[in-house]
Amino acid sequence: MGTDVPVALVVGASRGLGLLIARELGRQGLRPVLWARDADELSRASALLRAEGIVADTAVCDVRDHERVSALVAEIERDRGPVEVAVHVAGVIQVGPLESMTRDHFAEAIDIMQWGPITMALAVLPAMRRRGRGRIGVVASIGGLVSVPHLLPYSTAKFGAVGFTNGLRAELAGTGITATTIAPGLMRTGSHLQAEFTGDAPREYAWFAPGASLPLVSMDAERAARRIVRGVLRGRSTVILTPLAKVGARVGGVAPVTTAAAMGLLARVLPAAPHHPTPTVTGEQARERLSSSVVERLTVWGTRAARRFNES
Secondary structure, three states, X not given: OOOOOOEEEEEOOOOHHHHHHHHHHHHOOOEEEEXXXXXXXXXXXXXXXXXXXXXXXXXXXXXOOHHHHHHHHHHHHHHOOOEEEEEEOOOOOEEOOHHHOOHHHHHHHHHHHOHHHHHXXXXXHHHHHHXXXXXXXXXXXXXXXXXXXXXXXXXXXXXXXXHHHHHHHHHOOOOOEEEEEEXXXXXXXXXXXXXXXXXXXXXXXXXXXXXXXXXXXXXXXXXXHHHHHHHHHOOOOEEEOOHHHHHHHHHHHHOHHHHHHHHHHHHHHOOOOOOOOOOOEEHHHHHHHHOOHHHHHHOHHHHHHHHHOOOO
């Protein structure tokens, strides 16, 4: 049976930025529904929100399963009330050179971060259209505006997410429903421990993890969540976070040749691919293999965030 509290669906809400967005939506008076693939992570996330007085429902759901997504949205509409807000945050970060990537890496990234927003939107839009209102947010990335070396599957999927959300916004003009493209830069969520590394995994971790942790390079994730939720609820077209992301978006748009040259130089200084096939490992595993006290000091802020935001 439905309630009078508007429902906010957050896909990929069990940890990190998704959890923080769900928390902020709860603070704004909505009832979050947390979706993720891991039941244990969802249970911990729900408990973290409950400790702050936020009641959240949970559902184990892989956004790649479009039939499951449609069925769950219908169930929420029937039992909890109208889905007024839907935000797609689910993602996978794969770090490594193209030579060490496989088609499976690209398929996983595209299925989650490109097809995922499409599947979510197609599921919630019919009821939103009937009501004549709704807010949709898609967390893309600066990697969806400027393709970054050693993050090619990620950038490929995020470019698709940006294109879809921008086009969706145009399609929905005048309907009372808005679509917000969210393009953050690096944020301190602890995601470096959940990322996947291939190629020379320890050396890839050594450059990526500090970038996702250092305050001068990455953004406080709680502040980012507040700005994202404010932008989605206000129906803004685009939310670009972090100074580096804003600079990258502008430079990439007005000077694409210069941007491409800069990315080419960056690719040359990043770790080369090994001469033999290497397995994909988690950030935790790459961290253990690296065993660097220097990198540990450089990532202390990110590691603290991981503990706070259910990433470890």
